[in-house]
Amino acid sequence: MIKMVKIFIDDKQLEVEEGLTILQAAEQAGIDIPHLCYHPAFPPEGSCRLCLVEIEGIPELELSCSTKVREGMKIQTKSQKVIEARQGVLEFLLAEHPLDCPFCDKAGECKLQDYYEEYGLFDSQFDEYKEKRDKKVKIGKNLILDRERCILCTRCVRFLREVTKTQELGVFKRGIKSEIGIYNGFPVNNNYSGNLAEICPVGAITDLDFRFKTRSWFLEKGNSICPLCSRGCNIQIEYHPGLGRFALPQRVYRVKARQNMKVNSFWICDKGRYGYSYLDKNRTSKLVRPNINQKQDINWDEVLDYLTAKLKSLYFMNKTSQVALVLNSWLSNEELFLARKIFNEDLKVTNIFFADLPDEEGDGFLLTSERSPNKRGAKEIGWAYVPFTLEALAENEINCLLIFGSFFEQLLNPAQLKSALGSIETKILLSSHRPELESAFDLILPTAVIAEKEGSLTNTEGLVQGFSPALPPWGESRAEWKILIELAKRLDINFAFYRRLSSPELIYQEMAEEIPFFRKEK
Amino acid sequence: MNEKVLTQHFDLKNLFQIEVYLKEAGYQAVQKALKQLKPAQILEEVKKANLRGRGGAGFPAGVKWGFVLQAVDKPKYLCVNADEGEPGTFKDRYIMSHNPHLLLEGIIITSYCVGIHTAFIYIRGEYEAIALRLEQAISEAYQHGYLGKNILKSGFDLDVYVHRGAGAYICGEETALLESLEGKRGHPRLKPPFPASVGLFNSPTVINNVETLSNVPYIILKGAEWFCQLGLPKDGGTRIFAVSGLVKKPGIYELPLGTNLKDIIFKHAGGMRNGHKLKAVIPGGMSAPILKADEIDIPMDFDSLMSAGSMLGSGAIIVIDEETSMLDVLKVVTKFYSHESCGQCTPCRVGNSWINKIVTRIAAGKGKKKDLDNIIRLASNIKGNTLCPLGDAAAMPVLSIAQKFREELELYIQS
Numbered sequence: 042m043i044k045m046v047k048i049f050i051d052d053k054q055l056e057v058e059e060g061l062t063i064l065q066a067a068e069q070a071g072i073d074i075p076h077l078c079y080h081p082a083f084p085p086e087g088s089c090r091l092c093l094v095e096i097e098g099i100p101e102l103e104l105s106c107s108t109k110v111r112e113g114m115k116i117q118t119k120s121q122k123v124i125e126a127r128q129g130v131l132e133f134l135l136a137e138h139p140l141d142c143p144f145c146d147k148a149g150e151c152k153l154q155d156y157y158e159e160y161g162l163f164d165s166q167f168d169e170y171k172e173k174r175d176k177k178v179k180i181g182k183n184l185i186l187d188r189e190r191c192i193l194c195t196r197c198v199r200f201l202r203e204v205t206k207t208q209e210l211g212v213f214k215r216g217i218k219s220e221i222g223i224y225n226g227f228p229v230n231n232n233y234s235g236n237l238a239e240i241c242p243v244g245a246i247t248d249l250d251f252r253f254k255t256r257s258w259f260l261e262k263g264n265s266i267c268p269l270c271s272r273g274c275n276i277q278i279e280y281h282p283g284l285g286r287f288a289l290p291q292r293v294y295r296v297k298a299r300q301n302m303k304v305n306s307f308w309i310c311d312k313g314r315y316g317y318s319y320l321d322k323n324r325t326s327k328l329v330r331p332n333i334n335q336k337q338d339i340n341w342d343e344v345l346d347y348l349t350a351k352l353k354s355l356y357f358m359n360k361t362s363q364v365a366l367v368l369n370s371w372l373s374n375e376e377l378f379l380a381r382k383i384f385n386e387d388l389k390v391t392n393i394f395f396a397d398l399p400d401e402e403g404d405g406f407l408l409t410s411e412r413s414p415n416k417r418g419a420k421e422i423g424w425a426y427v428p429f430t431l432e433a434l435a436e437n438e439i440n441c442l443l444i445f446g447s448f449f450e451q452l453l454n455p456a457q458l459k460s461a462l463g464s465i466e467t468k469i470l471l472s473s474h475r476p477e478l479e480s481a482f483d484l485i486l487p488t489a490v491i492a493e494k495e496g497s498l499t500n501t502e503g504l505v506q507g508f509s510p511a512l513p514p515w516g517e518s519r520a521e522w523k524i525l526i527e528l529a530k531r532l533d534i535n536f537a538f539y540r541r542l543s544s545p546e547l548i549y550q551e552m553a554e555e556i557p558f559f560r561k562e563k
Numbered sequence: 564m565n566e567k568v569l570t571q572h573f574d575l576k577n578l579f580q581i582e583v584y585l586k587e588a589g590y591q592a593v594q595k596a597l598k599q600l601k602p603a604q605i606l607e608e609v610k611k612a613n614l615r616g617r618g619g620a621g622f623p624a625g626v627k628w629g630f631v632l633q634a635v636d637k638p639k640y641l642c643v644n645a646d647e648g649e650p651g652t653f654k655d656r657y658i659m660s661h662n663p664h665l666l667l668e669g670i671i672i673t674s675y676c677v678g679i680h681t682a683f684i685y686i687r688g689e690y691e692a693i694a695l696r697l698e699q700a701i702s703e704a705y706q707h708g709y710l711g712k713n714i715l716k717s718g719f720d721l722d723v724y725v726h727r728g729a730g731a732y733i734c735g736e737e738t739a740l741l742e743s744l745e746g747k748r749g750h751p752r753l754k755p756p757f758p759a760s761v762g763l764f765n766s767p768t769v770i771n772n773v774e775t776l777s778n779v780p781y782i783i784l785k786g787a788e789w790f791c792q793l794g795l796p797k798d799g800g801t802r803i804f805a806v807s808g809l810v811k812k813p814g815i816y817e818l819p820l821g822t823n824l825k826d827i828i829f830k831h832a833g834g835m836r837n838g839h840k841l842k843a844v845i846p847g848g849m850s851a852p853i854l855k856a857d858e859i860d861i862p863m864d865f866d867s868l869m870s871a872g873s874m875l876g877s878g879a880i881i882v883i884d885e886e887t888s889m890l891d892v893l894k895v896v897t898k899f900y901s902h903e904s905c906g907q908c909t910p911c912r913v914g915n916s917w918i919n920k921i922v923t924r925i926a927a928g929k930g931k932k933k934d935l936d937n938i939i940r941l942a943s944n945i946k947g948n949t950l951c952p953l954g955d956a957a958a959m960p961v962l963s964i965a966q967k968f969r970e971e972l973e974l975y976i977q978s
Binding site: 085086087088089090091093101102104107125126129130132133134136137166167168169170172192193211212214215216217218219 | 731748750753901902903904905906907908909910912913914915916917920921924931933937943944947948949950
């Protein structure tokens with residue numbers, strides 16, 4: 042039983058949980074108390090002194106980040122005394138600050154900048170010399186430290202002490218000469234280093250991968266789930282809408298962690314953070330018939346009609362045993378469910394395999410050993426997960442091969458693969474990325490990546506998480522669930538069933554009806 | 564004649580040796596405490612004696628022990644604060660170098676009272692010779708059965724260790740001292756939790772000043788009533804005042820709490836040197852707000868000084884004569900705090916350095932009209948807004964000097 046206490050913040054009466062700090066209680070009530078060193082992942086540090094508030098009956102200002110609420114407490118967060126103290130602290134922070142916002146990566150999302158706009162706006166009274174500090178210290182393979190901008194909140198030090206427990210950073214020297222640094226020869230190269238640039242409230246730690254590439258306000262933001270392992274970390278993808286001011290051949294400029302206390306709390310690993318180039322590189326953007334040398338384009342209707350005709354004829358001849366389907370665990374729960382309904386139940390296809398990236402080592406924290414996001418989902422949907430091999434193809438006189446994804450190329454010997462494919466009449470690839478063996482296929486259908494789709498994934502622990510498109514669609518590509526629904530409707534084996542399923546949400550409802558595992562909140 | 568307590572045997576040759584100390588009725592307080600008294604009786608006596616901390620804050624020692632006494636779930640520790648870093652303060656070094664066994668007696672009785680079996684003496688790094696003397700005294704105490712297992716067959720065990728600091732003023736702040744003792748960077752901790760509940764190695768910890776603990780054996784031997792009548796009703800005992808500056812006889816003077824500051828300077832310390840006139844006095848270590856010459860007719864106790872806008876602090880009296888430039892005083896003060904700020908919290912880290920830069924500039928003849936107002940504004944923004952008392956300690960002398968000697972300081976700016 043949680044005990045509630047009654048408090049007053051800025052004369053507003055609130056009922057809050059006992060044990061919360063004033064800052065947390067204010068945050069819940071939508072009252073912003075400025076703070077720099079406080080981060081919800083760590084115990085209060087109390088060093089920036091920006092979150093001071095006035096409490097009735099206490100002569101001195103108190104820290105809101107560490108003071109817990111008490112019954113009847115009357116707190117002022119915007120009184121004259123508080124504002125003056127806040128301005129005093131801001132003045133101290135800015136006195137030694139280089140004010141190089143025009144070329145600082147953090148500009149636009151810098152808390153010091155925001156707070157000055159909100160509470161400061163005073164002229165500088167600092168007529169002295171600023172301390173000479175290092176402007177560019179490489180503290181890790183992805184990180185640059187600017188000691189002029191550093192406000193010594195020690196979020197970075199505490200992250201490495203309390204989250205990764207690797208302790209690469211420390212505070213060195215004393216007083217005004219205090220500085221953050223690494224111990225000689227031991228840079229921040231752990232798999233979570235990128236989080237430091239993200240939790241730095243100012244531009245002191247910047248990310249080499251992002252440094253000077255764009256301004257934060259040019260970027261659009263979309264939420265998604267990281268598909269690079271089976272943890273299901275919540276992420277935010279930031280991309281340039283259209284062509285960038287400083288055009289790079291990419292849409293996506295960075296990936297950030299999105300808070301989810303059930304999965305990744307505030308963090309993501311460097312593999313997920315820096316592994317975003319696949320979103321833009323080597324993508325399939327058009328429907329392609331690699332072996333037909335003609336300029337005339339084909340469209341989705343033609344392709345789907347062709348595919349329908351092919352499958353239907355085999356179905357009516359009772360020859361769907363000659364069809365082989367290769368799935369992968371980057372497909373959403375909805376897509377894997379649809380594939381089961383259409384191919385397994387309607388068409389009675391039995392040669393169904395999976396081709397995923399091979400497992401690698403996990404890191405014991407967030408990164409798991411699986412390199413695909415939905416193996417657990419495939420299992421729960423009922424897939425036996427038969428690995429795709431060339432022997433499997435050879436054993437079953439395959440006439441029509443449908444492959445989802447290009448992961449199979451990572452698993453099989455290219456020469457053998459090419460010759461094996463050569464003996465199959467119809468080879469169709471549905472992939473978001475161009476395969477090496479493009480010419481071995483009759484038809485390549487461009488598909489969307491998870492960041493461009495809607496659906497749900499089941500992480501390694503069985504947590505089902507929904508996601509919506511974070512990025513606009515790529516070229517002519519289509520989400521697999523859309524392709525599957527279109528195909529099912531055209532096959533017309535169970536039209537009434539598929540006609541209703543016009544969105545991943547409706548597919549999910551159907552799936553939950555059938556599979557008890559999915560009868561839970563996403 | 565004033566009754567001396569802590570310094571009464573200082574004239575004895577080799578008092579630091581246990582044989583000499585024992586001849587002067589030494590270790591009788593430990594005998595009495597461990598053999599005749601229960602911990603609760605000792606606590607009661609110390610509370611009745613109104614023994615207030617001699618380190619600076621003046622917190623009642625008995626109350627502090629009471630908090631720790633109640634804790635039962637973890638080992639408890641005693642940390643003796645022998646960092647003595649407050650400029651002008653040099654009393655603890657005399658106790659430790661002249662009469663180390665008195666301190667050890669205090670440590671033993673306090674530990675017995677609170678149920679502590681491990682005590683650390685955190686001594687400032689510069690006191691190397693004194694640390695060696697303490698080590699010697701501790702080993703003598705072990706040999707004579709006053710330390711170690713089953714002390715005086717009472718069943719009580721106690722080990723005492725000496726730990727030398729590395730020269731940071733901030734490590735005299737009790738929580739920074741704990742961090743330093745744990746082998747970490749000497750940064751003050753956020754309070755609460757207080758050391759009495761979460762102290763050294765996350766365990767309940769008593770932290771007391773050397774002088775405070777050295778009073779304990781006499782309270783045990785002579786009783787709380789005797790101790791109270793030595794000083795004032797609310798401040799029991801004597802105080803060792805460390806008088807420095809331009810007086811004829813600088814040094815330590817053990818006097819009753821409440822002795823008039825004027826008498827200390829003009830009677831005990833022999834008055835001003837070279838016939839110069841008195842200009843100002845810093846009454847309680849450098850962080851105490853300064854008193855002008857006409858403000859020194861005042862009893863030296865916690866409450867009187869507080870109502871005069873200053874503080875008793877560590878009882879270190881710094882005497883300044885009319886020949887001394889207040890700008891020089893301000894320069895020394897701001898340079899010290901700017902150098903000794905640990906750098907953890909913003910106002911203290913930046914503010915003290917900023918003030919020092921302004922004062923240095925004024926001293927270089929480049930003062931500006933707005934400088935004094937700026938100094939006062941900045942010091943006010945430090946005061947009360949920092950993580951530990953160092954911010955206040957730095958801001959108070961600056962504010963009082965800049966306000967009380969404004970006319971003199973303005974001369975440096977105009978010329």
